[in-house]
Amino acid sequence: MAETRNSADLAATMYDGARETTHSASAPHSGKAENGTAGIRLDIRVQTERIDAGAVTSALAAPGAVGALVTFTGYCRDEGGRLKALELEHYPGMAERQIAKIAREAATRWPILGCAAIHRYGLIAPGEEIVLVACSSAHRGAAFEAASFLMDFMKTSAPFWKREHLVDGTMGGWVEAKDTDDAAADRWHRL
């Protein structure tokens, strides 16, 4: 598959057969993505509930052509005991749409067979997961790279914002965007 820098609209055209499910907070776990006959398995969700990584990865690794599965889970740190929770604000509608767009772009760049990208919002305590990304493919290279790509763009183009709640009961500040995250996303433009 040729790598492309074209928009996800092209990806959407190429993978028109792919089925995806998006879940709103009011309908948690209301369904799972199933194999599209002509496309990849996409499982895109934005939710308050905990993420069942086992269930998500089992679905992506369903017997068949899958030979590799890479997962990344991002957790809430306790920041040296200072942090009570992170509050994740998001832009409903755009969040799901941007994540799906990133996933479709990944599918134009690598021969992945499945892709899950699940992001939580609301209050998240230290030790809990914030985000899960998983990509499956026939061989490991595509799954590793697609998962890394997906995660880099989840951080820089999916509309979520973190705010700190501190153990002393006060409200901390909004987490600042990092230049290193922009640089990580930017490197994919040079490939």
Added chain:
Amino acid sequence: MKLAYFAWVRERIGIAEEEVALPAGIVTVGDLLHWLKGRGETYDAALQAPEIIRVAIDHEHVDHSEPLGGAREVAIFPPMTGG
């Protein structure tokens, strides 16, 4: 046109969304930000560094040079910090 604000932009302005009627001459996203900044102290506080502000028209990221065109919803927010 509906404007939606998020994170510290929302906090500083003091509201999450509003409907506005744009005066003549507001053509691009940059024009909109400049006009908003002049609407009062809270807007000025939110948009004091317009160059770092991100904007989406109808759920798609756009540059400040983008024409507003027939935008239904324009969202204004700080750099994203998800993941």
